[in-house]
Structures are given as C-alpha cells and as structure tokens.
Amino acid sequence: MALTRAKKEELVARYQEGLAEAEHAFLVDFQGVDVPQVTELRQRIRSTGGSYEVVKNTLARRAIQGKPLEELRDSFQGPIAVAYTDGDVVGLAKALTEFAKEVPVFEFRGGLVSGQKVEVEEIEEIARLPSREDLVAKLLFLLQSPITRLARTLNAVTRDFAVVLDQVARKKEEEG
DSSP states (O other): OOOOHHHHHHHHHHHHHTGGGOSEEEEEEOTTOOHHHHHHHHHHHHHTTOEEEEEOHHHHHHHTTTSGGGGGGGGOOSSEEEEEESSOHHHHHHHHHHHHHHSTTOEEEEEEETTEEEOHHHHHHHHHSOOHHHHHHHHHHHHHHHHHHHHHHHHHHHHHHHHHHHHHHHHHHHHO
C-alpha cells in the first residue's frame, strides 16, 4: 500500500523530532529478525532510555539533512532500523551488542556517538565501557577517599591525645 503525501510528511516530522535530533544513534539491519525478537529488542532498548524505529530510507534521508546523523546517509539502504538515545549510549550499545550475539542475522551498519561517526567495529568497544553510573560511582569514591583519610588522621590525633591524657591521669592516681 502506497503512502499518502500526508502520511509521508507525518513520518518525516516524526523522524526529525526523534532520530534526527538524537545525540547517539546506531543503524542496524534487522532483516531476518522475527517479530517476537524485535519486541524483546524494543524492551531492552526502552530499559536503557532509548528508542527503536524502523525507517523508510528516502524519508529518513530527507529528515536528517543538515543534522549530525547525515554522516550516515549512505548507510540508509535496504531494511534499516535506528536505535537512538540522548541518554546512556553505553547502555544502548550493550543492549544492541548482546542482542546481536543472540541473533546473528542482526547486523550493525554504523553509528553516531556525540555527533561523531562511529564504525561498526567500534560499537562493541563502546559496549565494553563501564556504564555512566559505574563511572560516577568510581569518581565519587576517588574524590571521597582523600577526605576520608584526612578525617581518620585528624580523628587519630585527638584519639591518641585522649589516650595519652588518660594514661597520664592513671599514672598520677597510682602515684598518689
């Protein structure tokens, strides 16, 4: 069934609002993936805060004109879906690479991370990075560690002083 002009304009507008404005995006070839598998993939992507959209290539190319995703313009051929997010790119990459391992026909066509084109080989490297939450936790630990040591040292001085005073008091009591 052919799309009407109004429906095409609606799709271009939706693509412009979503995937064309996304900071991070991955293009995937989903040919050979069945509906239950795609449903599972969509759930995984949503759990990372991302979105998944099967696109009409001509309309998608029109929507991404002048946007960072235009760097991947040549990859919009054949059956293409775009997984995109403005949030955690590592979580999205992990969800997609795990799914690609489970479903071998699912293939990456390219990606965009922080407005920079990413090759297919680099997507797995991105997926191996620690998540944003892990990095924040490590940073907080590293920032907190010197402060904790300083507090322990300062407490040790007062504690040791109190112990010495207590020992002096006991010795004076014993002496008389």
